Amino acid sequence: MTVKIFDTPQVQDFLNTVAGFEQAGGSDRAKRIIHRLLADLYRLIDDFDVTPEEFWATVSLMNELGKGSQFGLLAPGLGFDHYLDMRMDAEDEARGLSGGTPRTIEGPLYVAGAPEAEGVARMDDGRDPDGETMWLTGLVRDTDGQPVAGARVEIWHADSKGGYSHFDPSQSEYNLRRTIVTDAEGRYAARSIIPSGYGVPEGSPTDRVLAALGRHGQRPAHIHFFISAPGHKHLTTQINLAGDPYTWDDFAFATREELLVDGRVIEEASEAEQRGLEGPFTEVVFDIELARTEAQELQSRHKRPRALEESTD
Incomplete structure (x- = not known):
């Protein structure tokens, strides 16, 4: 069953917390960029109904890219x-x-x-x-x-x-x-x-x-x-x-x-x-x-x- 939760207040508040908006330190620019990046990815997970299996397979692939120094490629x-x-x-x-x-x-x-x-x-x-x-x-x-x-x-x-x-x-x-x-x-x-x-x-x-x-x-x-x-x-x-x-x-x-x-x-x-x-x-x-x-x-x-x-x- 497909559910969509991105636009709920709970998720929006959670995004602000993850991006560090509630913290005094860090870089304001980094916070805004990470917030935008995570918001786009969270919405993507909702829109495409990404499964946990697909998500962790992607994480594994990213680990392999990093281990092989292939992000630049x-x-x-x-x-x-x-x-x-x-x-x-x-x-x-x-x-x-x-x-x-x-x-x-x-x-x-x-x-x-x-x-x-x-x-x-x-x-x-x-x-x-x-x-x-x-x-x-x-x-x-x-x-x-x-x-x-x-x-x-x-x-x-x-x-x-x-x-x-x-x-x-x-x-x-x-x-x-x-x-x-x-x-x-x-x-x-x-x-x-x-x-x-x-x-x-x-x-x-x-x-x-x-x-x-x-x-x-x-x-x-x-x-x-x-x-x-x-x-x-x-x-x-x-x-x-x-x-x-x-x-x-x-x-x-x-x-x-x-x-x-x-x-x-x-x-x-x-x-x-x-x-x-x-x-x-x-x-x-x-x-x-x-x-x-x-x-x-x-x-x-x-x-x-x-x-x-x-x-x-």
Whole structure:
């Protein structure tokens, strides 16, 4: 038998107590947020007649997500990362900030402290037997088309099997992770390997949540970027390599048409020699446009827990 008790005075008084409204200490903002969150969940239990078995199965699944550090993996799959980007896009529009390369999600796999290079860097350690050589390059300009010298271009991506260093113990430290400072012409370049797309671990808590929604957990091949320079809005973005079957079916909702890049296969020995390469390679060109801003808070990436990054709180 379905019963509905949410709107009764007893439940409303109980919510106020649980949220700490009757206590002097704590954070008023935290109290309001928890009250709203619990109220929505209590009403959901009423509206869907959630059983104790369903509730505790969900608690167990949440415990598994936490134990496996998978909340950061599930969050983009449930659209939270993309929704936050949508909000920041709307905030930029309200501030009158326009132009520049579009943002897209950061994801959970950034690691602070990658080696830094001036102008050009090699990102891979040469140990991936299936790694196809990639020459990644581009120009960083402002919205007037002027080069931005000294911009910091932080790049990270997966290997040919879809694994990331630090999280994949088979890879060397900071493999496929570098920070490149642009030259006087605003140019950056990196020798690396073509990354592979990847999927969430099969049978993992994240996979089980997505399966319950009839969805997969696959991501297309992509390359992550942080780009920053004084006087310019910090940019968090990533490019998708054209041709991947999951380009427009990314479980993390990160694909944007403006960030889809074609790789150009080059077989001429002279072209390879100019770049210090041996044999055929794929050139990937990603030019970046930074919007100007004097607001200091917009010139740095937002704070969040990141691997090996010291807290500034």
